[in-house]
Amino acid sequence: MKPNEKLRSEAVAKIFKALGHPSRLFIVENLRDSEHCVCELSQMVGADMSTISRHLSILKQAGIVKDRKEGTTVYYSLACSCLSQMVTGAENIIRREIEANTALHLVSEYEERS
Amino acid sequence: MKPNEKLRSEAVAKIFKALGHPSRLFIVENLRDSEHCVCELSQMVGADMSTISRHLSILKQAGIVKDRKEGTTVYYSLACSCLSQMVTGAENIIRREIEANTALHLVSEYEERS
DNA sequence: TATCTATTTGGCAATATAGCAAAATAAGAA
DNA sequence: TTCTTATTTTGCTATATTGCCAAATAGATA
Numbered sequence: 001m002k003p004n005e006k007l008r009s010e011a012v013a014k015i016f017k018a019l020g021h022p023s024r025l026f027i028v029e030n031l032r033d034s035e036h037c038v039c040e041l042s043q044m045v046g047a048d049m050s051t052i053s054r055h056l057s058i059l060k061q062a063g064i065v066k067d068r069k070e071g072t073t074v075y076y077s078l079a080c081s082c083l084s085q086m087v088t089g090a091e092n093i094i095r096r097e098i099e100a101n102t103a104l105h106l107v108s109e110y111e112e113r114s
Numbered sequence: 115m116k117p118n119e120k121l122r123s124e125a126v127a128k129i130f131k132a133l134g135h136p137s138r139l140f141i142v143e144n145l146r147d148s149e150h151c152v153c154e155l156s157q158m159v160g161a162d163m164s165t166i167s168r169h170l171s172i173l174k175q176a177g178i179v180k181d182r183k184e185g186t187t188v189y190y191s192l193a194c195s196c197l198s199q200m201v202t203g204a205e206n207i208i209r210r211e212i213e214a215n216t217a218l219h220l221v222s223e224y225e226e227r228s
Numbered sequence: 229t230a231t232c233t234a235t236t237t238g239g240c241a242a243t244a245t246a247g248c249a250a251a252a253t254a255a256g257a258a
Numbered sequence: 259t260t261c262t263t264a265t266t267t268t269g270c271t272a273t274a275t276t277g278c279c280a281a282a283t284a285g286a287t288a
Contacts, residue, residue, distance in 0.1 A: 001140055001160055009136040009143075015204040017134030021246085022123040025130065026115055029123075038265060046115050051247055053266055063211045072255050072264045080210060082203040089200035090129040096194060097177045135276090152235060165277055167236055186234045186285045230288085237282070244275070252267065258260080 018062035019086070023047060024055045027076075028064060028083060035068070035077035132176035133200070137161060138169045141190075142178060142197060149182070149191035 001009065019025055023045050030036065030044060038056065042049040056076055059065045066079040115123065133139055137159050144150065144158060152170065156163040170190055173179045180193040 001137075001158070005140065006136060009140045011208050012201065012204045013134050013136045013139045015134075015207055016130045016139065016200075020127050020129075020131030020134040022120060022127045023115075023246095025127045026119065026123045039263095044115070048248055049265070050249080050267080054246080057266085063207045069255090072262095074265065080207050082206045086130075086200045086203035087126065089196040089203070090126045092196045093129055093177050093194050094125050153233095162278055163235070164237080164279080167234095168276085171236085183285090186232095188235065232285100232287075234285085235283080237280105239280085240278095242276085244273100246271100246273075248270090250268085250270105253265080255262100255264090257262075 015062050015064065018058050018064055021055070023052070024059055025087075027052070027055060028059065028078065029087065031065060031076060031078045032084060035075045037073045037075050039073070041076070129176050129178065132172050132178055135169070137166070138173055139201075141166070141169060142173065142192065143201065145179065145190060145192045146198060149189045151187045151189050153187070155190070 019028060026045055027041055030041070036044070038049055038052055041056070042052045045052060056065065056067075060067060060076075063079055064083065065076045068075045068077070133142060140159055141155055144155070150158070152163055152167055155170070156166045159166060170179065170181075174181065174190075177193055178197065179190045182189045182191070
């Protein structure tokens with residue numbers, strides 16, 4: 001990896017890394033439809049507000065979400081519509097995997113029977 | 115998060131997490147064109163072969179790459195073409211960020227001048 | 229069999245991440 | 259100003275990740 005390649009990989013990997021946590025991914029998925037404040041997300045995820053705040057700052061730092069302040073509450077929303085595309089891509093892999101596992105399962109069932 | 119939502123998020127997050135490391139992302143990007151063996155990737159990344167092997171097992175576990183053995187060498191390749199879509203999505207965010215930073219930069223330059 | 233080469237695995241130290249509770253901020257409302 | 263509410267930051271511990279070296283494995287080949 002040349003220095004510039006390394007920098008580029010680090011920058012892009014940062015985005016994937018930010019999405020690579022169940023709670024953060026859940027947050028992103030729930031921001032697809034509408035914006036939410038920290039306490040709402042805290043409830044939805046079922047984790048401490050301080051924890052959610054940290055997750056949101058990681059997502060913000062990665063350029064995935066943006067925030068809007070209204071009084072004391074901070075509303076978070078997606079910064080980029082291309083997120084949906086990425087999540088869909090990941091879901092396709094899951095689907096493939098499930099299909100593969102199902103196939104394997106059928107194979108093993110078949111072998112048990114014979 | 116309901117139990118089933120949690121499981122789903124964990125499954126999808128696993129894929130993003132696997133892509134959330136500079137070396138692993140670099141590997142995936144370089145597998146877009148053609149398959150490569152561990153020692154080639156070790157050279158390309160500039161890390162120990164054992165390290166690369168570990169990274170590849172993480173990618174394989176996530177369903178991102180598949181392997182093919184030929185004699186003693188193991189060739190790795192992408193398991194899903196949808197990866198390109200995901201990487202493109204991430205790159206779009208980077209592009210947006212760069213543009214935003216450039217804009218900010220211009221603003222600060224303007225303010226300095228005035 | 230002995231040996232070589234490619235790969236994987238075990239062990240270990242350094243570093244990073246995650247989560248909660250408590251303290252600190254910020255912006256309104258009484 | 260004091261109180262209240264929403265959020266962020268700090269401090270801390272537990273856990274996970276990373277990367278290298280060395281050892282183990284798996285296939286060729288002499």
